[in-house]
Amino acid sequence: MKHLRLLLVLAAVLVILLAPTQAQEPVTITYWTDPALAQPVSLPQFTELAAFETWQAEQFMEMHPHVTVEVRGLDWPDLSTVVPTALAAGDPPDILKDYLGRTSGYGVEGVTVDLFGLLPQEEIDDLLPGLVGLYTIDGALHAMPTYFWNHAMIVNKALFDQAGLGEMIPVDDRDWTLDEFYAAATAIKEAGIGVDFPYTLQVASEQGDYDFHAFIWGAGGEIWNPDCSTGFDDPKTLAGLEFVNKLYQEGLINSDATTAAYADQTNNLFTGKSAIMGGGMGVLNNTIGNAITNGEVTVDMDPVIVTYPHAEGEVSGLGVGPSGFAVFDKGRSDYEMEWVIEFLLFLNSTESQITYTQNNAQFPARASAGVPLADDENYALTLSLIQERGTENLGLACPGFYEVRISQPPHWQAMFLGQETPEQALQALADEAAFILDM
């Protein structure tokens, strides 16, 4: 009898202990990701789109067997088409990892949840305050930042050395004026070592626009003002545009820039047709690094990072573009949302951010992630340049950002082809932006 009572008590204790686990309802979470980690450098076993993220999801499901995570990888072009369509159809993912330039549009439209009310305060406090500010739209944290890329200029110094022009590259302070840049570009073209177009650029689509905008910023102009009005009427914007146009008309930019794609741009650099292109740590470590490994680079390559040139009296900051995890409002119950957030925190933990940034050569959004590539001198250099020169305003969180962005290339093309003057291009863009923002 005593044994029976003991057994009953033990059984009751077991039931109580196990009850919460058994009570956990199954939850299915959908997670869509960009291809930023399609081929992580230090994790060569993951070669397919979303393979790494699927592995991450499996780790999470192992810890929480009642949770099913469905992962879908999207290529860059799909991110701007598949996600809006899914939203309109009422079937977005729970979590989307994407660039702020796109997720901000969803925040403005009010289809994301406010993470301020859902994330523990210590998690928010660990994020870089500047990024939290960028991700806050109408007082709501529309997504959780995870890392950010930087944009500067990559110069293949080996070609300048080969032509005896190495001293024209500002390797000491990484800083040069528009005139110094122009002199270096002209000199390397005239050196007769096969550099046909010193600066390689693409304006066929919006994809290469920061390589273009950086000259405008260097001249002190803006595409977006801090108050989210456009800067197309700024005389300094015009000055920057005239400078880019001069480069093109004098053959210092690849003549096929109006139709070139990213692959054409990098091909120009790898084959020595060009010696300079826009980029940051990602281009330096991953794009060029992989190309050297794959034998695609056919000239001597000594890539160095410098900031974009600037007009006298102006400072060239670096372009900085964060990516983050947006959580869409799908009318989830509190219980389901609790698990969505749990998975979000798993995806964006300090450890995860370190893994991401080590593999895509970007910079973590969490203070606790420290400096993941501290041994990489270019990584440290980039960080010091950001601290020293600041960052440029890309307008990523401005309403209408993406539409204004994609309206620009036709006018840059028209200017290059001599169909619009820089003034006309800016006037047309100002009108177009006004129309877009008014709709």
Added chain:
Amino acid sequence: MLASFGKRVWDGRWGYIFIAPAMIPFVIFTGYPLVQGLLLSFYKAGVNRDKWKYIGLKNYTNLLTRDPVFPTAIKNTFLFVLGVVPAAMIICLFVAVLIYPLSQRKQSFFRAAFYMPVVSAGVVLAMVWVYIYSQEYGLLNYIFESFGLLNLLNEGEKIGWLAQTDTALLSLAIVVLSWSLGQPLILFLAGLGAIPETLYDAAKIDGANSWQSFWKITLPLLRPTMLFVLVVLTIAVFQVFVVVQLMTLGGPANATQTIVFRIWVTGIVGAKFGYASAMAVILLAIVSVLAIIQFKLLDRQVT
């Protein structure tokens, strides 16, 4: 009234049953979206369905009075149609008449050769053409260079076929033309096969030469086929999209923007579904009007 309607339906029940397999998918996948698209064109509709707002005709007035790109897209689309459709009809008719007298075996070869692009993936063809047109490494510039044509046309400089506003649209039109020939050719050959040989024999006896036979017999009797090809081809070319999306993205400087490409950019990329729907309705109206005109003009002579 209702009873007579019900009786008519009942009497024709087998007809309705037989057309149901075609009608049901049509209603679901074409009719319903068509009506929805029309309704949506009166709304300001973005990714957040809760914020969709009825705005009457504002999308249409914006499109026709303020949009800086849409008029260019309409103009380019018309240029496409005016260039590709007559060219495709003339080439196909010419080739069909040339190969019709050949043996079945030889005819099959030509049919297959012209039809190949139709069954090939548009994406693959577009990519091949991108390489053909490439300024630096393209086959076309290589051929032009080999024959000294670059000196004649462009002072020896390689031509950026897709990079120049004056050549981009024409270059795309040639691509569209290349894969528009297969179907009309097959139809024209079938049409030629339906013309009784006795008519040609009678014409010969009357002393008609080949040219007269072509004008007086072949062409008039091919008119139903020509009408069909004209309407179908016009509608197809009005919807030109893949080549633009894959080869130029509407550039350079909007020189290859077309209506369907604008619909894609506005609706799918820009997530302005109401505005894009208004564009689609305008396209529908243009194509419908043109189709009616074509029917009126040719139908009269067909019957």
